[in-house]
Amino acid sequence: MRYTTNNNFVGEPITGYQATACVLTTAAASALADAQAQANLQGYSLKVYDCFRPQRAVDHFIRWAADLDDQKMKAAFYPDVPKDELFSRGYIAERSGHSRGSTLDLTLVRLGSTQPQADPMAGYDCRGNEAQRYPDNSINMGTSYDCFDALSHTDNPDVGDDILANRHLLRDLMEAAGFSNYDQEWWHYTLRNEPFSDQYFDFAID
């Protein structure tokens, strides 16, 4: 759960994330279990980065975005997009599907793989090759999680055929389980028949 840590685009734990837990509606959790079962059959596991996001966390993102002097995480998370355009270009939402409880961010890892160690002093580049990106046991998706960049758009051909195939493997598994991908972020999925389609919840994850 990235937003409980400093390793995110804000660079500090996000308001409302007080526990490492993936909170989802029952419908989304059930569909996710179906996707996980299918992934396992193919030698993979799903790895979740973010699930329910309280509105107070989104409000933290909004406050952070207004402070244009704070660019400390730019190279690692939004190297090519001006900070004051992250919302208008659709990389972060002021009213996020995550707050409705049926949206999550995730990737695929090979069964049995583990999270590698990161070097806290290293300067990671979210658009670089795997050795240049923040260490992650994700199969190669071409960019890091939350790399706000055109290269993260799910069908961007610039990443090459092997990476497109990895993104499409995740998309096929998730679509078969009832989710839809957001085409600007290979990691972002929403349950198609979500139960709370116009409610934005605001309770802390603890």
Ligand SMILES: C[C@@H](N)C(=O)N[C@H](C)C(=O)O
């Ligand atoms: C911030 C990123 N992980 C994300 O979820 N972006 C979408 C657009 C959102 O904020 O809902």
Ligand SMILES: [Zn+2]
């Ligand atoms: Zn997301």
